[in-house]
Amino acid sequence: MNNPPNNSLLTTIIIFGASGDLTQRKLMPSLFNLFRKRRTPKNFQIVGFGGTAFTDEQFREHLQKGMKDHASYTFTDEEWNIFAPNLHYISGKYTEAGDFKRLAEMLTNLENGEANRLFYMALPPTLFPAIIDNLGSSGQLHENGAWRRVVLEKPFGTDLASAVTLNKQVHKALNENQIYRIDHYLGKETVQNILFTRFANTIFEPIWNRTYIDHVQITVAEKVGLEHRAGFYDSVGVLRDMFQNHLLQLLTLVAMEPPASFSAGHLRNEKVKVLSAVQPMTPEQVSANTVRGQYKGYRSEDQVNSNSTTPTYAALRLFINNWRWKGVPFYLRSGKNLAEKQSQIIIQFKEPPLAMFPMQTMKPNMLVLYLQPDEGLHVRFEAKAPDTVSETRSVDMEFHYAEAFGQTAIPESYERLLLDALQGDASLFTRADEVETAWSLIDPILQTWETHQTPPLAVYKTGSWGPPEGYDLLARDGRRWLNEEASMMLEK
Numbered sequence: 001m002n003n004p005p006n007n008s009l010l011t012t013i014i015i016f017g018a019s020g021d022l023t024q025r026k027l028m029p030s031l032f033n034l035f036r037k038r039r040t041p042k043n044f045q046i047v048g049f050g051g052t053a054f055t056d057e058q059f060r061e062h063l064q065k066g067m068k069d070h071a072s073y074t075f076t077d078e079e080w081n082i083f084a085p086n087l088h089y090i091s092g093k094y095t096e097a098g099d100f101k102r103l104a105e106m107l108t109n110l111e112n113g114e115a116n117r118l119f120y121m122a123l124p125p126t127l128f129p130a131i132i133d134n135l136g137s138s139g140q141l142h143e144n145g146a147w148r149r150v151v152l153e154k155p156f157g158t159d160l161a162s163a164v165t166l167n168k169q170v171h172k173a174l175n176e177n178q179i180y181r182i183d184h185y186l187g188k189e190t191v192q193n194i195l196f197t198r199f200a201n202t203i204f205e206p207i208w209n210r211t212y213i214d215h216v217q218i219t220v221a222e223k224v225g226l227e228h229r230a231g232f233y234d235s236v237g238v239l240r241d242m243f244q245n246h247l248l249q250l251l252t253l254v255a256m257e258p259p260a261s262f263s264a265g266h267l268r269n270e271k272v273k274v275l276s277a278v279q280p281m282t283p284e285q286v287s288a289n290t291v292r293g294q295y296k297g298y299r300s301e302d303q304v305n306s307n308s309t310t311p312t313y314a315a316l317r318l319f320i321n322n323w324r325w326k327g328v329p330f331y332l333r334s335g336k337n338l339a340e341k342q343s344q345i346i347i348q349f350k351e352p353p354l355a356m357f358p359m360q361t362m363k364p365n366m367l368v369l370y371l372q373p374d375e376g377l378h379v380r381f382e383a384k385a386p387d388t389v390s391e392t393r394s395v396d397m398e399f400h401y402a403e404a405f406g407q408t409a410i411p412e413s414y415e416r417l418l419l420d421a422l423q424g425d426a427s428l429f430t431r432a433d434e435v436e437t438a439w440s441l442i443d444p445i446l447q448t449w450e451t452h453q454t455p456p457l458a459v460y461k462t463g464s465w466g467p468p469e470g471y472d473l474l475a476r477d478g479r480r481w482l483n484e485e486a487s488m489m490l491e492k
Contacts, residue, residue, distance in 0.1 A: 018048025187413025
């Protein structure tokens with residue numbers, strides 16, 4: 001169980017990689033906004049640890065500049081000046097035990113007594129074991145009246161073997177309930193709303209199964225290309241970058257059974273059950289149920305191997321072998337340099353079992369969950385056109401977050417996740433067995449792609465919706481991607 005909150009104690013947030021881009025762009029704007037909303041602990045401070053030789057004042061100036069460049073909200077200098085004295089900095093190397101001894105001494109002096117500590121790893125996972133070992137050997141992870149929690153950024157491993165090894169390494173110094181593996185996608189309000197749509201509305205859950213649903217489509221499309229990540233991306237590719245975490249997380253929320261409660265344990269148990277029920281693929285099934293593609297010009301990008309076969313697009317057809325979903329295909333798709341920035345989940349329902357009306361063919365009902373850019377929910381159903389005998393029209397019922405709650409109502413995903421970590425709520429963080437189960441589904445696909453080079457690497461134009469093979473994956477089932485139709489619903 002998580003430690004009960006002790007609001008009387010000072011809370012120290014220690015950020016490793018504090019001089020880096022993630023801290024400046026995401027973490028500090030989120031922490032500052034929590035402070036402005038009075039949601040941070042009453043007594044708190046932030047200590048940055050990084051390789052850049054900053055003084056405290058230089059660190060504060062660096063972060064303030066980042067705030068002005070990247071914060072999605074406006075703030076005053078007066079607000080920042082109240083917040084800034086909570087910021088401190090120490091430079092050091094992540095592999096040097098002596099630098100962690102200096103950190104321990106600094107924290108002891110700043111805290112002047114018992115204090116809670118949240119360690120945030122805003123760094124590549126290759127550095128996690130060394131940092132955690134150094135924290136453990138310097139006595140900074142010991143809980144005695146105050147809690148210790150560690151937030152780990154993705155990617156958590158590059159395959160199943162590396163994920164298992166990494167879990168073993170961090171478990172040497174940490175209990176599982178101290179580990180918060182972050183996937184910022186789960187911090188999005190619209191992603192969390194998947195659960196509310198399903199379980200807070202009795203009009204949906206009774207028909208959320210194989211009897212009524214024909215198939216499910218999950219699309220996370222990026223309009224941008226590599227954006228200075230070429231060296232990293234060419235060693236990773238779209239499957240590791242997007243599917244093992246983001247898309248499989250969306251699948252679990254759509255497909256999971258109702259948890260006994262929304263506690264972290266119950267919620268994550270159901271997510272693991274879903275992933276465990278996804279049918280793993282043989283090499284022959286990989287060839288038939290996956291598409292890998294690369295946009296034209298990718299090999300000419302700076303820091304990309306001229307013979308690279310790294311996919312920038314992928315489409316998968318998955319099946320969940322349980323009572324609720326047997327036989328219902330889940331189509332997952334993601335890629336770079338596509339036509340639009342778009343994240344959505346489309347639930348297409350089956351056609352009525354009997355055509356009772358003398359009208360032209362009616363379109364199946366459709367539920368669309370828009371995750372970005374225009375967050376909301378649409379339901380499409382059929383209605384008779386007035387003053388006609390045989391005309392039917394598709395009509396929509398729609399909900400938009402911005403219209404209902406205001407343009408600025410949706411917080412940054414990191415803001416929600418940092419608050420949860422401070423409060424000890426791990427519901428939106430991934431557990432060790434969840435990470436490993438997800439990799440066990442992705443590994444056979446990666447191995448088939450990289451070892452057997454099958455299916456062949458398709459090529460697609462930038463600004464398109466991917467290669468023709470991506471359309472063929474659904475066409476063979478008598479289906480098609482519905483995102484363009486869903487976008488037209490959004491534009492009405």
